[in-house]
Amino acid sequence: ITAMLLIMLATVLGNAAVCWMVISNPKLRTVSNQLVFNLALCDLLTAVVxxxxxxxxxxxxxxxxxxxxxxxxxGFTTTMFGLASVLTLAVISLNR
Structure with a gap:
């Protein structure tokens, strides 16, 4: 249980930081960074929900x-966020 709480805390803090950086810095609003933002948002929502x-x-x-x-x-949210993460990773691989 302690490990799960630590993982959730690290996930929320790390992904929230990525989202904040992309939102707050206009220079980071490239297509590649928007895909990274989407991946961070999916992971953040998974941890929070x-x-x-x-x-x-x-x-x-x-x-x-x-x-x-x-x-x-x-079950729906787990599947939805997981699928969104996988599809975002697929688009990132195509983009690069």
Missing amino acids: NGPITVVVLVSEKRWNMGDAMCAIN
């Missing part, structure tokens, strides 16, 4: 106590 749910499940001895609707929402 899905991370706390993962911690709750770990604390509750790996039992799901949040109901079927939250299970579906968590």
Whole structure:
């Protein structure tokens, strides 16, 4: 649980810093950096939306106590953010 919280903290701080740098500096608004921004945003949202749910499940001895609707929402967001990250990486590889 401690490792998960440390990973979430590093993820939020690092990706928020990348997003802030790209937004605040007009010279960094290139196509390549916009793709990096998109990847950082996907990872940031994964940590903020899905991370706390993962911690709750770990604390509750790996039992799901949040109901079927939250299970579906968590599954959707995990898949959506993961797919967005993979597709962004694919576009980055094509761009370079």
